[in-house]
Amino acid sequence: xxxxxxxxxxxxxxxLDIVEYSKKSVAGQISLKERFNAFLSIAIRDVPxxxxxxxxxxxxxxxxxxxxxxxxxxxxxxxRSSLLGEGVRMEPTLLVRMxxxxxxxxxxxxxxxxxxxVGDGINVAQRVMGFADTGQVLVSRSYYDAVSRLSSEYSxxxxxxxxxxxxHVREHEVYAIGYPGDFTSxxxxxxxxxxxxxxxGWRHILAQSQIVWSSFIHQVALWERRGISAFRHITxxxxxxxxxxxxxxxxxxxxxxxxxxxRPATSVDKKVVAVKPEKSSQPVxxxxxxxxxxxxxxxxxVEADKKVQGVKQSSRVRTLAETTGGPAVVGLAxxxxxxxxxxxxxxxxxxxxLELQVVAGTHKMEIRNSSFPVYKxxxxxxxxxxxxxxxxxx
Numbered sequence: 390x391x392x393x394x395x396x397x398x399x400x401x402x403x404x405l406d407i408v409e410y411s412k413k414s415v416a417g418q419i420s421l422k423e424r425f426n427a428f429l430s431i432a433i434r435d436v437p438x439x440x441x442x443x444x445x446x447x448x449x450x451x452x453x454x455x456x457x458x459x460x461x462x463x464x465x466x467x468x469r470s471s472l473l474g475e476g477v478r479m480e481p482t483l484l485v486r487m488x489x490x491x492x493x494x495x496x497x498x499x500x501x502x503x504x505x506x507v508g509d510g511i512n513v514a515q516r517v518m519g520f521a522d523t524g525q526v527l528v529s530r531s532y533y534d535a536v537s538r539l540s541s542e543y544s545x546x547x548x549x550x551x552x553x554x555x556x557h558v559r560e561h562e563v564y565a566i567g568y569p570g571d572f573t574s575x576x577x578x579x580x581x582x583x584x585x586x587x588x589x590g591w592r593h594i595l596a597q598s599q600i601v602w603s604s605f606i607h608q609v610a611l612w613e614r615r616g617i618s619a620f621r622h623i624t625x626x627x628x629x630x631x632x633x634x635x636x637x638x639x640x641x642x643x644x645x646x647x648x649x650x651x652r653p654a655t656s657v658d659k660k661v662v663a664v665k666p667e668k669s670s671q672p673v674x675x676x677x678x679x680x681x682x683x684x685x686x687x688x689x690x691v692e693a694d695k696k697v698q699g700v701k702q703s704s705r706v707r708t709l710a711e712t713t714g715g716p717a718v719v720g721l722a723x724x725x726x727x728x729x730x731x732x733x734x735x736x737x738x739x740x741x742x743l744e745l746q747v748v749a750g751t752h753k754m755e756i757r758n759s760s761f762p763v764y765k766x767x768x769x770x771x772x773x774x775x776x777x778x779x780x781x782x783x
Contacts, residue, residue: 397495401461401532402506402514403452405429405468408484408523410448417481424475424483425449431718431746432467436460442496442504444511449485451514453494453506458535461489462543465526465566466741472524474736474746486525488518491532516555520563530562541622542725546741567741717770719745719754724781727756727764758782 407421429450433441440456454460465487472485492510499505513529521527527550528536537544547564554560588596620628721729723739730736732752736745739756749772756764761782768776 397493397508398455399491399493400510401454401458401489401491402494402511403454403461403464404449404488404490404511404514404518405451406446406449406486406518408486413481421481421483425485428468428471428475428483429464431471432464433460436464442506444505451506451511453511458491458532459539459543461532462536462566463743465489466743469524469526469567470737470742470744471746484523486518486521486523488514488516488521488527488529489532490514490517490529491535492529513561516559517561517563519555520550520553520561526566527563528566530564533564542740716746716748717772717774717776719747719768719770720775720777721745722777722779723756725758727758727780727782730755730757754778756780 405425407425410418410421413421429452433443433452436454437456440454440460442453442455444451444453452461452464454464468485468487472483490510490513492508492513494506494508494510497505497507517527517529528547533547537547546566548567550563550565552560552562620631623631721739721743723729727739728735728737729739729742729745731745731747731754733755736742747768747770749770751767751769754766754768756766756778764780764782766778768778770776
């Protein structure tokens with residue numbers, strides 16, 4: 390650090406901003422900032438102190454990573470995971486916008502003699518952050534060009550969002566980390582879960598159906614992303630072969646549907662049309678069917694009230710003391726990918742999910758990949774303990 394003072398260097402800058410922070414009461418601002426600081430401390434705890442400079446901006450923070458450019462990406466993924474897991478359940482809700490840039494900064498000392506950074510690198514990071522939606526992480530073109538070349542896994546995490554113009558009429562090409570709609574999907578899931586817990590009858594069944602449908606749509610979108618990512622990394626002849634197979638399959642399906650729709654009616658079909666349906670001598674009792682539905686609803690309510698991580702779903706919001714010193718942290722290193730289940734509940738897909746916070750106790754971890762057997766592991770978590778789970782599906 391001393392050797393870098395008063396020198397201009399290229400580094401990655403991670404800029405964060407708490408949404409609508411100034412509109413909160415003083416007590417609300419203190420609560421938001423304390424939880425924000427706790428999440429941020431967890432996100433950067435593995436980065437050496439000499440390789441980072443943290444600037445408190447009041448309603449957020451700016452972190453300059455002087456070492457590995459991957460540190461900014463890992464911090465952003467960890468921060469987003471904490472926000473999606475717990476931030477949306479806070480009162481008031483912790484909503485954050487995030488941006489990353491790779492650019493030139495000058496290391497100086499502030500009025501108190503502490504390390505500080507100035508320059509275009511941090512300015513662009515702030516403007517990129519300003520383009521982000523709530524809960525979204527955007528990166529500049531310079532950062533994307535650098536980090537996406539480190540591995541194919543990283544390049545698949547980014548999605549081009551287009552060019553944006555700041556207030557100084559300067560163009561910025563930005564890329565999103567993750568997939569569009571992740572944050573809003575989480576908020577929708579939380580809202581639907583609350584409806585399930587506080588509703589009965591047909592409203593309860595409708596809320597359960599919406600959760601199942603949302604899960605199905607999410608899974609379909611996940612398959613689509615994986616297919617597109619795999620298609621991008623194959624050779625041109627392979628792409629031609631895949632497109633040919635898809636075209637042949639689509640043509641065969643259309644031809645089959647056409648033939649089925651225009652086939653001539655057979656004698657059997659005519660007989661079936663001529664037969665009139667007989668009236669049932671034993672009509673179905675509506676009250677009996679309704680009672681069956683109510684019984685099924687009660688069973689569903691019991692299932693929804695299962696405990697997750699040793700506590701009820703409605704009691705999962707933990708205090709600041711528990712967040713900073715209480716729960717254990719499970720680090721994940723899954724190759725090539727896997728769906729992470731904790732005590733039977735889906736937590737996300739790793740990567741990009743890199744860690745989980747769990748309460749003390751015994752938990753059952755399952756890593757699922759549709760092409761391989763399920764990996765299972767029982768962990769015994771102690772307060773403040775760091776647990777690492779590595780698994781490669783081969």
